[in-house]
Amino acid sequence: MAKKSYRQAINEALAQEMRRDPTVIVMGEDNAGGMGAPGADDAWGGVLGVTMGLMPEFGRERVLDTPISESAFIGAAVGAAATGLRPVAELMFVDFMGVCFDQIFNQAAKFKYMFGGNAVTPVVIRTMYGAGFRAASQHSQSLYPMFTHIPGLKVVVPSSPYDAKGLMIQAIRDDDPVIFFEHKVMYDVEEEVPDEAYTIPFGEANLTREGEDVTIVAIGRMVQFSNEVADTLAKDGITCSVIDPRTTSPLDLDTILESVEETGRLVIVDEASPRCNMATDISAAVAQNAFAALKAPIRMVTPPHTPVPFAPQLEDLYVPNPAQIETAVRAVAGYAR
Amino acid sequence: MSDAIKAVTMPKWGLAMEEGTLVAWHASEGAQVHAGDDLIDIETTKITNVMESAAGGTLRRRVVDEGACVPVGALLGVVADADLPEAEIDAFVARFNADFAVAAAAAAEAGPPEPEVVEAAGNRLSYLRMGDGNPPLVLVHGFGGDLNNWLFNQPALAAGRATYALDLPGHGRSGKDVGSGDIAALARTLTAFLDVLGLEQVHLVGHSLGGAIALDLAVRQPERVASLTLISPAALGGEINTDYIEGFIAAGRRKEMRAVLGLLFADPALVSRDMVEEVLKYKRLDGVAAALAAIAGAAFPGGRQSRDLKSCLGDLRMPAQVIWGRQDRILPVAQGDGLPANVPLHVLDDAGHMAHMEAATQVNALIEGLLGR
Numbered sequence: 212m213a214k215k216s217y218r219q220a221i222n223e224a225l226a227q228e229m230r231r232d233p234t235v236i237v238m239g240e241d242n243a244g245g246m247g248a249p250g251a252d253d254a255w256g257g258v259l260g261v262t263m264g265l266m267p268e269f270g271r272e273r274v275l276d277t278p279i280s281e282s283a284f285i286g287a288a289v290g291a292a293a294t295g296l297r298p299v300a301e302l303m304f305v306d307f308m309g310v311c312f313d314q315i316f317n318q319a320a321k322f323k324y325m326f327g328g329n330a331v332t333p334v335v336i337r338t339m340y341g342a343g344f345r346a347a348s349q350h351s352q353s354l355y356p357m358f359t360h361i362p363g364l365k366v367v368v369p370s371s372p373y374d375a376k377g378l379m380i381q382a383i384r385d386d387d388p389v390i391f392f393e394h395k396v397m398y399d400v401e402e403e404v405p406d407e408a409y410t411i412p413f414g415e416a417n418l419t420r421e422g423e424d425v426t427i428v429a430i431g432r433m434v435q436f437s438n439e440v441a442d443t444l445a446k447d448g449i450t451c452s453v454i455d456p457r458t459t460s461p462l463d464l465d466t467i468l469e470s471v472e473e474t475g476r477l478v479i480v481d482e483a484s485p486r487c488n489m490a491t492d493i494s495a496a497v498a499q500n501a502f503a504a505l506k507a508p509i510r511m512v513t514p515p516h517t518p519v520p521f522a523p524q525l526e527d528l529y530v531p532n533p534a535q536i537e538t539a540v541r542a543v544a545g546y547a548r
Numbered sequence: 549m550s551d552a553i554k555a556v557t558m559p560k561w562g563l564a565m566e567e568g569t570l571v572a573w574h575a576s577e578g579a580q581v582h583a584g585d586d587l588i589d590i591e592t593t594k595i596t597n598v599m600e601s602a603a604g605g606t607l608r609r610r611v612v613d614e615g616a617c618v619p620v621g622a623l624l625g626v627v628a629d630a631d632l633p634e635a636e637i638d639a640f641v642a643r644f645n646a647d648f649a650v651a652a653a654a655a656a657e658a659g660p661p662e663p664e665v666v667e668a669a670g671n672r673l674s675y676l677r678m679g680d681g682n683p684p685l686v687l688v689h690g691f692g693g694d695l696n697n698w699l700f701n702q703p704a705l706a707a708g709r710a711t712y713a714l715d716l717p718g719h720g721r722s723g724k725d726v727g728s729g730d731i732a733a734l735a736r737t738l739t740a741f742l743d744v745l746g747l748e749q750v751h752l753v754g755h756s757l758g759g760a761i762a763l764d765l766a767v768r769q770p771e772r773v774a775s776l777t778l779i780s781p782a783a784l785g786g787e788i789n790t791d792y793i794e795g796f797i798a799a800g801r802r803k804e805m806r807a808v809l810g811l812l813f814a815d816p817a818l819v820s821r822d823m824v825e826e827v828l829k830y831k832r833l834d835g836v837a838a839a840l841a842a843i844a845g846a847a848f849p850g851g852r853q854s855r856d857l858k859s860c861l862g863d864l865r866m867p868a869q870v871i872w873g874r875q876d877r878i879l880p881v882a883q884g885d886g887l888p889a890n891v892p893l894h895v896l897d898d899a900g901h902m903a904h905m906e907a908a909t910q911v912n913a914l915i916e917g918l919l920g921r
Binding site: 373407 | 721724800801802803821829832833834835
């Protein structure tokens with residue numbers, strides 16, 4: 212089976228769904244590049260090349276370059292979804308999403324509810340998140356908890372190329388609005404990805420490591436770090452289960468609770484700011500539903516509550532790293548009342 | 549003298565296996581071992597299994613300690629005569645490891661064997677070829693399986709002949725259109741596969757649904773089949789465990805799938821996290837749900853097997869045998885009762901439905917035995 216990058220996996224998902232279903236379109240800033248201007252077509256393929264090659268195959272009718280006006284084109288995508296298309300809109304950095312909260316929070320997320328279940332809004336909004344790209348505080352946030360907070364939205368945070376492809380196809384076929392988070396430093400990560408189309412259901416966590424001593428729940432890029440830590444600690448006789456929820460909404464709480472019932476020890480690794488993030492949310496749910504199983508306090512590994520720093524040395528300190536995860540796992544593994 | 553020295557090496561169990569962990573030795577240095585004795589427990593990310601000794605003699609050296617993880621083909625131990633000088637064993641180990649380093653570098657360059665694809669009767673069929681020599685041997689997996697089910701068999705059987713393990717339509721990396729999905733249609737696809745590859749006469753080995761397909765082909769085109777080995781085959785009775793068939797089709801979550809796959813083995817602990825993940829990855833592919841439903845609907849309608857070919861066995865003129873795990877929970881071993889005299893039944897006590905995985909050495913020996921007849 213061919214190895215493909217996270218970028219190629221998402222590109223392949225988009226291309227296969229566009230071939231399968233003529234109502235699927237993509238739109239965003241420079242999704243092809245060069246619209247209305249002299250010079251090369253398809254010069255960009257999106258800011259980091261994810262949509263490269265779609266315009267030559269599917270044409271300008273289905274690959275739309277939009278103005279730099281997020282509130283306008285996200286609104287257009289939501290409207291197109293409400294009236295029969297399946298748009299995949301790319302909002303370059305999630306940090307810019309604030310200017311179109313009304314379109315997302317009040318319109319897309321609410322249509323189904325407010326029209327008595329008679330409306331569908333099959334829009335996918337792709338967006339980049341995460342620190343480590345030397346892009347400073349306005350282009351580096353991990354804002355998936357904000358969207359997880361809104362009923363009516365589905366929120367996907369794939370941690371690997373295989374998952375990215377299957378979750379993207381599922382997102383496009385889903386009748387609800389989906390916010391699809393791509394970590395900008397993961398685009399060149401490679402693994403084996405099937406050539407065929409496939410879907411990974413939402414709300415089904417992946418178990419990337421299986422162990423008996425500690426449960427680690429990790430989101431997005433943090434899954435890879437947690438796997439590394441689990442492999443390191445296994446050599447010292449501490450075995451970890453690593454759970455990747457894949458989607459923060461819906462959240463597969465059952466898999467997390469079942470694992471905590473077995474291990475009694477939980478570490479949650481979340482790149483989002485520490486207040487009201489997935490770590491606090493999962494922590495609360497476990498404390499409420501599996502308190503009796505806990506043998507140690509829950510530990511959360513998150514960045515500090517600050518903007519993402521621009522100074523590279525500080526940014527490197529900001530992002531949760533394997534050493535911090537290892538320290539946390541050792542702390543809960545060694546905890547005794 | 550080195551003919552008297554036999555290398556024990558890390559086996560290659562399946563395409564993806566690059567390394568394995570030596571979990572435990574069953575013999576200490578200086579102990580007598582016989583061919584077929586349990587020698588080493590080996591764990592891969594996919595499965596843990598026991599490797600049996602291929603040779604008899606004295607275990608002169610344990611080169612690799614318990615707990616160590618080494619690449620496929622690496623020297624694990626040395627079996628030789630008890631009276632051979634230590635210096636010769638030392639020299640053998642040194643020479644083997646030097647040669648292995650060169651070979652491993654070359655293999656890393658070439659990469660592992662990859663399945664190939666042919667078009668046969670409108671189907672895109674994926675298959676893995678290993679070995680050379682005639683007549684070739686063809687391995688046909690069961691419902692929901694794929695060519696990797698033969699990971700413990702194909703490398704061994706490929707010594708001395710060409711072997712082909714294919715993915716049936718709707719399975720593995722083959723196309724997902726199964727047409728009517730019935731056994732006769734799948735057997736016609738198998739014939740087309742043989743035609744496209746120019747395989748005029750083959751040794752056929754089929755498991756479960758693949759057994760029924762192989763048998764159907766042998767009945768219709770006996771001239772194509774040099775010998776027939778059926779492992780827990782379908783189509784020798786009516787009963788089938790519908791919990792398995794329906795469960796396999798329905799299971800989407802890891803926990804459900806692990807329980808379903810556990811039914812396949814006498815020892816459900818053989819089902820690893822990776823095995824479950826591989827099956828889930830297969831089931832997520834577009835077209836698989838429809839393909840499995842079509843096959844199950846045609847071959848096992850209403851929870852009973854639709855074909856019974858038992859009465860055809862007595863007319864087979866090629867060497868034939870049936871192998872069954874006594875603890876089979878999918879197709880009961882009792883369906884092997886009352887076979888005609890020309891088709892011996894071999895019942896393996898410690899195996900379930902997947903005898904070729906759980907008792908691979910015995911199954912491989914039985915197949916070799918039939919081929920040698």
